[in-house]
Amino acid sequence: MATERPYHHGNLKTELLKAALKLISETGPRTFTLREVARRAGVSHNAPYRHFRDKDELLGAVAAEGFDRLTAAMKESAARGKTPLDRFRLCGRGYIQFALQYPEHFQVMFDLPSSLDQYPDYARAGDEAFETLLGFIAECQKAKALSPGDPKPLGFMAWSLVHGIAKLASSSHLPFSTTGVLRFADAASHTLAEGMKKALQEQG
Amino acid sequence: MATERPYHHGNLKTELLKAALKLISETGPRTFTLREVARRAGVSHNAPYRHFRDKDELLGAVAAEGFDRLTAAMKESAARGKTPLDRFRLCGRGYIQFALQYPEHFQVMFDLPSSLDQYPDYARAGDEAFETLLGFIAECQKAKALSPGDPKPLGFMAWSLVHGIAKLASSSHLPFSTTGVLRFADAASHTLAEGMKKALQEQG
């Protein structure tokens, strides 16, 4: 615990993850480098291998933490809503705001290794994020603001729309400013919700 | 033109692009390597630099070609539709099919360099794809199948939904088989279109 680091760091794994999170937010996944993470943690270039099998496993941990933060962002944003439908819409807003604020982190969560899903933390954190969304939908259904039934199809639709907006906006494919994106997202959510009140008969 | 390659290849740029397209379809952007492209074109590791400033510029060309193919896929798919609304829906289907069939190529188009848009071909090809979508929407509007006005907001909504489905599905975040994804996409398109007939008053 003295200021001159002892040979054994004590909680290097946590420290590495922290460094990795900061690095990903600065530089994006393309130039994210294991050796730079080690450097920032003040440790030799091979020390990370005692805590993560390889680069992908570290990125998996980064992605999992990203999902946890995304979940928190959705909850915080939704909490400001007065009605269930409002909270549903604000949940999507939180998702998009997160993606715009941390585009590289967001990219790691969704676009990185071929199969990150072998890491249990990643799967758990991702499921939790989706469950959060489903919760707001179920709330709407209970309040008769959305058609009843399994909330999952509605959840996947809403997720897809919001994810698409987030992805396109964060790669500058939508001609909106940051606040413009959020207004557009509100309009899109509203449009989809209108459709959700009606359709939903003919799919399996 | 003899079988023993002369010193000057003749059309190396085209050959490199072809090799890059094949490589990206096999291995994905993460392991895409300039040297391997050169190897496959049967040329030294530095020859590509006479035709592309750097790796990103080659990837930009790959992405541009991807957009051209995407445009073609949407048009082909839509051509099977009887009504304007059907063609609109099938256009989205073509988009998603393309993304599922060539996930790595699709990823290069949307998720690669920080700013690919400096390459004019990339911008042109991307715009053309979007214009294609807008065309089908305008057709629907003329046939009174969608609410009239500027087709762009509707276009961005439809694009976002379809893009989200494509992205989530191709990274295995949706629990559907390939054909399941397409059915789901049809349902989602239908839902959004329902909403589009009603809403669309309160955005700028």
Place this chain on the structure above:
DNA sequence: ACCTAATGTTGATACTGTCAACATTGTCTC
């Protein structure tokens, strides 16, 4: 026929991920 620019090649540099061998230290048993 020559000169120059275009196009390819060879060789180097500075990175990277990962492996193997070695060093240090916390912990558990006697």
Place this chain on the structure above:
DNA sequence: GAGACAATGTTGACAGTATCAACATTAGGT
């Protein structure tokens, strides 16, 4: 307490990469 062992860090190597500089070959205009 003393030593053994596993956990944790370090050093050094290897192969592979993007990119730069220097050099080689050739095409096309004079």
